[in-house]
Amino acid sequence: MRSDSVEPAGIQGAKVDLPTLKKHARLGDMAYEAMKERLIRGAFEPGRKLTVRAVAEALGVSSTPARDALNRLAAEGALVYSGPKTVIVPYLTMEALQEVTAMRLALEGLAAERGAVRAPKDLPDLLTEYQAKINEGLASRRYAEVLWMNKEFHFSVYKCCNMPYLLTTIETLWLRIGPSFHDLYPEFAIQKYGVHNHEVVIESLRDGDSGAARAAFENDIRDGYRRLKQSIRVREERSES
């Protein structure tokens, strides 16, 4: 058995950042944000069991806010119930991947196109910086960092469309696929995760071609789909043998 799956030590890592508090400094929201970031970074292996008390201890809060965060994550589908009293980081099934991908194409396509139209002139420069950090991360094998900067890259374009609720909805989609990147961490460096598509995005923004920007993001999403699909296949074959 994996006894470490319930150890608080396995959840810690980066102490919670306080600057997240914007309007209402609720402990439950903080716990939610903290867990969300870990999920998107692929910090948790699919199948890991998360308990209220462990999360509470790891985050230094009592059980109420920890439970709030876990419940909210489970409601969004970022965590699932493997039993009546056990929430785990979900294994991405093929059906779930296809569903999330279809939704990502619809929603991120919308956000990308509208964001590109309204993007400020200096956005391409910012994106170039992000891309540099992604390349650095790939070179130094800091994959959690790569995933996080990748998220920053996408969302700094999406953000421009000024649709806050669309943004949070897309975030919940990323929450669902994030953990599965954990499995293919070493593969990132080889396949140059998303590099080419991102370069096309930057170029399209410089040209003011929002349609091309959308197409590049859609390509990126489809590339991610293919990679995860392969990863799922491998896992399923391994579990069958």
Place this chain on the structure above:
Amino acid sequence: MRSDSVEPAGIQGAKVDLPTLKKHARLGDMAYEAMKERLIRGAFEPGRKLTVRAVAEALGVSSTPARDALNRLAAEGALVYSGPKTVIVPYLTMEALQEVTAMRLALEGLAAERGAVRAPKDLPDLLTEYQAKINEGLASRRYAEVLWMNKEFHFSVYKCCNMPYLLTTIETLWLRIGPSFHDLYPEFAIQKYGVHNHEVVIESLRDGDSGAARAAFENDIRDGYRRLKQSIRVREERSES
């Protein structure tokens, strides 16, 4: 002042239905479902204040599950904070309406088309029944019932695409516009809410034309948009005077 805004009596109405419990019978989920239904039915006037204790008493549960439900609803944007300690049913702003409509077109378009492809042969008959109930409701001015049956109509098509997460995401979009129909209750009967589009949906399904079904749903969404847009305009003009 509207003292009734915090009265439990204003929240009651239909006692909570137990059959909702599917897998995990949590009191918090029940409270969430109960509030969700009321919101979609337009039972709450925008601006109404909802307090933890009032919801708890109205639903016959303690404050913990009531707080869970309110927090989840607020996280989804179905309720908003008007102050640090006050959650209200939101007034739909023009920006929010446009955002929700864009997302509805993307997501419900997807669900409608894929659902139409996989719809069972007897679905048109079921939809015809629903439509009959909608017409009855319009005639007898039971508008909350009309809104609920309208939801059943849409979702029984969407359900066919077998994308559970897409469904719940669409539901949260409905949650955001539901309350605003409260304002134009009397207007329903005159404008024959959604009747024509629904008939086209049924016909398209009988023809096996999924593209036409999608187009009909999109028309329905755009009609709803126009109606709500007008309602917002009226409200804004009234508040300016």
Place this chain on the structure above:
DNA sequence: GAATATTGTTTGTTGCAACAAAAACTTTGC
């Protein structure tokens, strides 16, 4: 030895009381 029963432990949910902060209301001052 394997299947089943049993016991002990872990775990989520729930209700509740305490606290601090924000509303609502009242009074005061001009």
Place this chain on the structure above:
DNA sequence: GCAAAGTTTTTGTTGCAACAAACAATATTC
């Protein structure tokens, strides 16, 4: 009459203990 300051009440969050349900490990029986 109106605005501002102070007071009272309401309200959300939090931590905690109790409970019941599920889980894991052990013992028991065939």
